[in-house]
Amino acid sequence: MQWGQDEERPADPESEVVAFLNRRLGTGPALLWTDGEQPDGNPPGTGPTHGAARWADTLRHHLGRPVEPARQLTAPEDGSLLLFQHHGGSRVRLTGTATHQDVRLRPGHWLLLPPGCGCDLQCRPGAEPLALRIPTA
Template sequence: MQWGQDEDRPTDPEHEVVAFLNRRLGTGPALLWTEGRSPSGADHWAETLRHRLGRPVEPAPSRPVRRLAAAEGSSLLLFQHRGGSRVRPAGAGAHPGVRLLSGHWLLLPPGCGCDLQCRPGAEPLALRIPTA
């Protein structure tokens, strides 16, 4: 995500992710690179985002190779905590997908699922967030 000239990029990863979601949730896809150390754990992020966004946020299983689905009216938020993963939109055919590295966030639009292929040692997190 690009921050505007009049905007200061948040220095805290939690604030940055919340600002990103406030601008992009319900649209997508969108990619964010956070700087600094991000807290780990889907439960931590689910609780933090639930509190700050005022919406239900639930962790989705994301390891080792899995197809993730977001229900209609929900966006899928992926965070690569460690290592790397390849994300391909569901039904994209030969589309090579996007490679997520440590610190990358990918927001998929409502109802869009994906195939997630994790490299050995990768730690991705996946969260479902209702948009309505």
């Protein structure tokens, strides 16, 4: 995501993800790449399941709306899907949009999919993406 000239980029990754969602939730697809150290603070190998639960709790608290780990890689008609590349790399082919496009996710990248948009995910060995479902308020 590009921050405007008159906008200050949030200081920490958690605040940056919250600002990104406040600005882009319900639209998309949108990509956010965070700078600096691993956004979730978990060492490699802790697994995406733990990270998904942690991020769901954090975002639920900051956004004041339900956020839950996703079991499917399709944004529901009544909400958005948020993918986070925890470790490694993945290729995401977006489906359900006017154009099928590919997005490369690297560690620290977040991809927001709008309602009804899906994806085919191809992960490199050792890649650990996580997915969160955010229903429309």
